[in-house]
Amino acid sequence: MLKTFPKGGIHPPENKLTSSKNIKRMPVPKVVYVPISQHIGIPSEIVVNVKDKVEIGQVIAKSGGFVSSNIHSPVAGTVTKLDKIIDTSGYKKQCIVIRTDVKNESNFEEIEYPLKKEIELQPKEILQRINDFGIVGLGGATFPSHVKLNVKEGVKLDCLVINGVECEPYLTADHRLMLEKGEEILVGIKILMHALHIDKAIIGIENNKKDAIEIFKNLTSTEKGIQVAALQVKYPQGGEKQLVRALLKREVPKNGLPLDVGVIVHNVGTIFAIYQAIQHNKPLIERVVTVTGKKVENASNFWVKIGTPISDLITEVGGLPEGTRKIVNGGPMMGKAIKNTDVPVTKGTSGILVISEDEASRGEPKNCIRCGECVSVCPMGLEPHLLMNLTEKGFYEKASNEDIMTCIECGSCSYVCPSHRPLLDYIRFGKNIVKKLETAKN
Amino acid sequence: MTDSVLYSVLLLASLGVIASVVLYIVSKKFYVYENPLIAEVEEILPAANCGGCGSPGCKSFADKLVNTEDISDLFCPVGGNDVMKLVAEKLGKTVAEKDPTVAVVRCQGSCEVRPKTTEYQGPRTCAISAMIYSGETDCQYGCLGDGDCVAVCQFDAMYMDEETGLPVVITDKCTSCGACVDACPRDIIEMRPKNKRDLKIYVGCLNEDKGGIAKKACSVACIGCSKCEDVCPKDAITMFNNLAYIDPVLCTLCRKCVPVCPTNSIIETNFPPRKEKPVVKKVESKVAVNVESVKPKTDA
């Protein structure tokens, strides 16, 4: 019996259409739009001016605080505008527009770095570089990595968990990365183990990626302390808390972090970015993006520069298919529907999903029939139907007592609801209000 | 037979006696003294319990009025100056007189002038759709049209105009309690002085985008051209972030700014129609304003 988390979870159709497609390199876009808030936390501060010439990897926006991150120029070119454009949040946000210098050859060099195994930096230097090079969690949450790795003196930490689960349907970015950059990821894991002074790491991969499990089993056969664990396919196993529970049987306390049970979780994409930053001095300026959809002609995985407009990606896969009604930044369970295709790729864009007419519409909400399905699938042990009712009626205090804040917004409840009720919409709203009320109280 | 009747009568009677004794003791023992003034002041207040004064209800507002030394900054927007005057007489304190205000909707982005570019699916409340994204149109400052303001209005002073998709304030019913102002996630609704005969001039737009972008999203958007600012004799109009704002205190309702606006985004209500040409054009394009200025009369 494969490991998994015990409570809740769903099995949406996997639809991993692109799992056999190699990661292709996207042509360098003519113009990049780099938003200054690509991560959770304080937006970065712009440090360039209009008409400035920038090089690849140059810092163009500085971290605005502790929970923030540097942003580097993905191309060499000229800053043409500091404008506001609509980003994934659906609102116009400040961004830096850079026109690519077509004459600058550094833009078009396809550097395939050789594998470099020796770790030269000291732990402190490693952590500092992760901070400097703008590494954030690439699984989708975009939490600045240096904050996660900032382990205070005296906190017991014994295990690094590598998230190779990719439980979102459709997405295959992490899967392809594991297949193609397995050795680099392994070095990345060792870098982190070295930096954190721990000797145990465990890679969790869902069993629908047998080839990736195979590769890592072979790679780690000679490694001490690094294990590979095959996991049952179940959404949302990629959630930190669920993953830690599944792999180590440790339950992260309510409102706590994995660190409270001595664990740090990182996504394989983040690990690869760390590897590149430490071994090859490359800041986070590109990432793997799966561009997919049932009717998309050439669905595939791409290396994409941060700031590339999504319309470029869509052109690359053969344009929007007939009858497209929804474009999602991310996976179908947690991704955000975008307003138009001018939205740029950011550090958190793990996929672009094009949904057609027949699947795009949400069902008409009906009365709750109290079937309890949402309760049984909730991985956090919450009662979504109750939380929705409470927020709808404005009982935020009660909703807070029913642990609304522990919701991980995985969407399992809305997915299963036979009455098509917008459970997560209301819960998310309730969380917002409760958060506001709590900050007002303090 | 008679026995059972007797027994039941006796039983019930004794139960009643015991209960009344208990009630008497409890009411004596747990008696809480309350200043009778509070009840009297509460009597004066409109009993709308709308929260417009900042207190959760009329009773707690009455409590506050009685127990605060200086009540000059306390005001009941529903009762207005009349009620506050009565309260002041009762308590022997002085209250500040305030100009009556009324809610205005600062957006005229009807379906016609502000085309929808996307379709929102989800719970139809402004608060939730504002959380998801900037709205169905390309304007991220304007009305979302899901009527949270109408839903919170306790005085039936607002309704959604089906044709324009915008909320409309029935000024005669509006008590300026401020519930709609708080409910609107876009801060579109503002409390402005009611003035004489409900004459108002205000900018019906909150779009801070640059002129071209704003105009593309909505044909009646303020494009930040500053023409109104230049023409205003009292310096009541200020420009900030590509957006004009008319200060209600400085404005003398001269109406000079209205015709110069190239996008008709300045709204005037309840003024007599004028004879110049631009007005005719305005009437055609400004459905929302027309409805608003006509509605109170028909309703009253």
Place this chain on the structure above:
Amino acid sequence: MSNQPIIVSASPHVHSDRTSKKLMYDVVIALIPAFLVSLYVFGVGALIVTSVAIISCLLFEYLIQRYLLKTAVTINDGSALITGILLAFNLPSNLPIWMIIVGSLVAVGVAKLSFGGLGFNIFNPALVGRVFLLVSFPVQMTMWPTAVENSTKIADAVTGATPLGIIKEGLMFGETMTDLSSKIPSNMDMLLGITGGSLGEMSAIALLIGGLYLIIRKVISWHIPVAMLGTIAVMTGIFWLVNPEHYANPLIHILSGGAILGAFFMATDLVTSPVTKKGMVIFAIGIGVITVVIRLFGAYPEGVSFAIIIMNAFVPLINSYFKPRRFGAKIKSKIV
């Protein structure tokens, strides 16, 4: 790209293909075997009662929603259909038609729509209808046509009591179980449904097939049926062991009366049962205990419908006390 604007909505962007309508129609499918058996056993009477109940339930729902409440009409969501079938299954096959119509009105109008429609009702509508008829017309509601020989007759059907009724009456007149065993049908007959009783409740095997179908289709979970039948078996088993001459054996209790129909189709009604598995078990045990108490010590020979209605009233309480265990909570949620 199509001319229609693109849709923006909150995640998730995919949805399982389960809908409440499908759930409802699965229940209808699951009830078909039992209906076929009753058709075989009671003949045309069964058909008449069932169709009258279904038609009047749908009609009342339509009329009330359309003209009285002036809301959207929801008669094709399947819930009124189920109410109709379940009501019919709880009635004798020779009940006068006007009584069925009255029962339907109470079930749909009073028990369901007056509470706010599907999802808001506290009590199972079909059971409220049945209980209303049972207390209003006890004579007609407790005279059941006996099996098979009636399948072609409608008017002058031979009527008799159910096995539970025979036992109750017999025990009251001082007979022992050994005396009664010849009067009641064999276990095999009860399993197949060759016995007197309400329309749909006699054939244990057909109901079990339907119930299994529901469990396989994940419309219901096994918790309620197992806990409820288990409680009935254990409780009656204890009494039977203490005094086999005065108490019927557990097998008779489970196979006769509405125990199986109730366990699989009535108690598991999604709306009126608890949402958590823990709650479901408590709920079902409660039904089992009340059923046995009514059957052994109460005035009525059968108590499943009363038991379910009584426990329905406790569902909100059960829901608020039996919470699922929160992830990461150190202390288990409060259990009283």
